[in-house]
Amino acid sequence: MKARGRLHNHVVAALLLLFVGIALAASPAMSQTPALDSLFEELKSADAQGAARIEREIWNEWSKSGSASMDLLLQRGRDAMEQGDAAAAIDHFTALTDHAPDFAEGWNARATAYFTAGELGPSVNDIARTLTLNPRHFGALSGLGMIFEQLEQPEKALEAYRAALAIHPHLQGVIESVKRLETETAGQDL
Numbered sequence: 001m002k003a004r005g006r007l008h009n010h011v012v013a014a015l016l017l018l019f020v021g022i023a024l025a026a027s028p029a030m031s032q033t034p035a036l037d038s039l040f041e042e043l044k045s046a047d048a049q050g051a052a053r054i055e056r057e058i059w060n061e062w063s064k065s066g067s068a069s070m071d072l073l074l075q076r077g078r079d080a081m082e083q084g085d086a087a088a089a090i091d092h093f094t095a096l097t098d099h100a101p102d103f104a105e106g107w108n109a110r111a112t113a114y115f116t117a118g119e120l121g122p123s124v125n126d127i128a129r130t131l132t133l134n135p136r137h138f139g140a141l142s143g144l145g146m147i148f149e150q151l152e153q154p155e156k157a158l159e160a161y162r163a164a165l166a167i168h169p170h171l172q173g174v175i176e177s178v179k180r181l182e183t184e185t186a187g188q189d190l
Contacts, residue, residue, distance in 0.1 A: 036061050040136060043168060051170035062105045070100045077109055081116065089113040104133035108140050120147050138168040145177065154181045
């Protein structure tokens, strides 16, 4: 119980940083390009098949660091994740975030690796950094919702999931999570 309380304190501190960071983020250079603006605009009115294509294009844009070396670190970390080696992935992504601290996808990838390793506090810290650099990162918001679910905070999970859907309205897993959580939380205020 004591460990869970410490985790909760770290999560709360990270969330405060997250919301302050989002409020202060004026115009993150790496996450705001005309190509991405166009893709996000298309995403709003796309059908399911079109949305899947657009989402892939967005992820491709987000995965471009501007450096072949940093792209290689990202790929090595992703390869380690696919092989189930979260510790190696964290090492690769840490090298990436150390050398390219303004590359949002490096932080998001490490947040995912931390989550996989069961390290929720560091994962939330990296989600906060991701969203500071790229407020439209629906993947990071979805991950935050999953963390809140694990912490048994369904209202906060719903808030994060709804924020993700406001950006990307076709995230099927998130849509299902919202429906499930809305059903579970219905009537809890009584």
